[in-house]
Amino acid sequence: EAGVAQSPRYKIIEKRQSVAFWCNPISGHATLYWYQQILGQGPKLLIQFQNNGVVDDSQLPKDRFSAERLKGVDSTLKIQPAKLEDSAVYLCASSLVARGAPNYGYTFGSGTRLTVV
Amino acid sequence: GQQLNQSPQSMFIQEGEDVSMNCTSSSIFNTWLWYKQDPGEGPVLLIALYKAGELTSNGRLTAQFGITRKDSFLNISASIPSDVGIYFCAGRRTGNQFYFGTGTSLTVIP
Secondary structure (H helix, E strand, O other): OOOOEEEOOEEEEOOOOOEEEEEEOOOOOOEEEEEEEOOOOOOEEEEEEEOOEEEEOOOOOOOOEEEEOOOOOOEEEEEOOOOHHHOEEEEEEEEOOOOOOOOOOOEEOOOEEEEEO | OOOEEEEOOEEEEEOOOOEEEEEEEOOOOOEEEEEEEOOOOOOEEEEEEOOOOOEEEEOOEEEEEOOOOOEEEEEEOOOOHHHOEEEEEEEEOOOOOOEEEOOEEEEEEO
């Protein structure tokens, strides 16, 4: 099966600019996650979608970050305006799990490496 | 967010040696996962554990779900150069969110 697709792979922007990342999960995967991975650290969850609804966005900096999954398939993550500390790899993951069902773990995409200068 | 501590932070070993690493938490988890991340790639799932005391193998990898449910262990036997990478544990309490550990960087010297 095709994996989780993300684009772009790399992005360099100046602080205060805007940026958007795109994710296409594995076909049929209802749950989609965006993670932020700062260099030298483990991934940190930003937002979790179940189909097109938000399940958990408690760690999303909502003053500058937004995400949507309008048709329950692809998703976009936007940062506006970007700060230097937003430099990180943004990972998208998807899973088959539905609420209340056993969780067999995620499949991650290759990520988008963002550098804010 | 929940903090999972992994140790050691980094390891340098000779090819053929066995490797052990662990992950600890102050909270009880219901599921433990182990991932490997190569440079420039997303983490890839290695092993999933669902019950306290469970011991699961995947080739040369063996992982255990600690009895206290606050820790997990990963062992790699007879290491090879392609084992190089960063190993992350991830734990889940309730719901569908996994919390990731701080990572163990493994270097295998041929």
